[in-house]
Amino acid sequence: MSSSRRLEPDGVDGNPERGGPDRSFVAGAAASFFVLILLAEGAARWAAGSGWIYRRLDFSGSLTSLPELEQRIAWNARRAYPIFLLGDSVLGPTALWEHRVDHPRRLTIPAQLAPAAAAGGMSVQSLGADGLLLPDLEAIDRTIEAGRAQTPARRVIVLNVRMFAAEFAASAKALSRDFLRPELEGAVPDAALGRPEDALGDRLSASAARHCVLARTAWQLQPLWYFPTRRDAFRRLLEPARGAAAGEDGDLQEAALHLKVDPYYRGRWDSSSVAFRALDALLEAARSRSDTQTIVVLTPQNPEFAGDAETFDRNRRVLFDFVTARTGSSVVYRDLANAFPPERFLDHCHLTPEGNREYAEILLALLRS
């Protein structure tokens, strides 16, 4: 009896204090939990604000939230002679990863361009991400302009054939990242309005990304291990167990790729489409920035995927005429569609590491000119 009483806390009158141990337990748990959250939030704010995270990690190919985009822009805008690369998966490591190239993040176009550009005093930051379309690029360009620092930032806009495909002309598919929609101020209407189940989740995510840098940074880091998507990462983990079927998968993947991309090359481009409207806005904005140059390129295409040469050449002429009619002294356009032979490609438009290196050299020459 006496030994059990020794474990009970005593009040000043010698009786056990009601709720004493419980209160201490709850106080200790709450204090440690919230102090650790505050410390982690502070560390995340410092890492993002100082650019520490961007100097050490390459986030090319992924874009998780508008605040992340603004943070990346703000960091590079503070550096010497900032240059932003705008484009789609051509700028990221996904295709290299899919083709089992070792260290894909070190072999992307931005990764090979940045050191050479830095030697010339230029600070290159890629804002390219998988699946981006022209309205996405327009929204990103507006975000750069909204956060404009004293030093004007140059842009390199990398256009891809896929961006002009009829498949992405409908409002529902014209924008790949919903969080960029407000930046366009109604230029691309939300075809998915009226989905309350998604709206609440999206609002919560957007709010968390805006106000909690810890959450934003955690989501930003996820593609470093779940790349390019969580499903792909798990599938790759299972690959050793599925080794026997790998050969069949290769043939199937190639057939699936052709089925997916052939319509991009077959369709005739319509200069009144959503994509061309966004390109028009991009060029108009570029022309109005007389203090800085914008370089626009049509990214190289694998001739083996180009399909009907007449349609492809006609589409390129439509684009050339459209762009050159809107370029001024501050806009430079280069059609690089035929710049590389088939052996430099991994698929229809993504280049091998060597191709990426040569592409980076071409972009560097344009930046220096």
Added chain:
Amino acid sequence: MRLFARRPLLAGVVVGTLLFLALLAILLFAADLSSSKFIYADF
């Protein structure tokens, strides 16, 4: 366990730390930022 029974504050600190680590693990490995979704098949 007897130590935690005698030191409820310490037990609380340990539990709070574990809760924080669980939250961090959810953010890093499980939470899905819905606004980052896009149709990967279109890449």
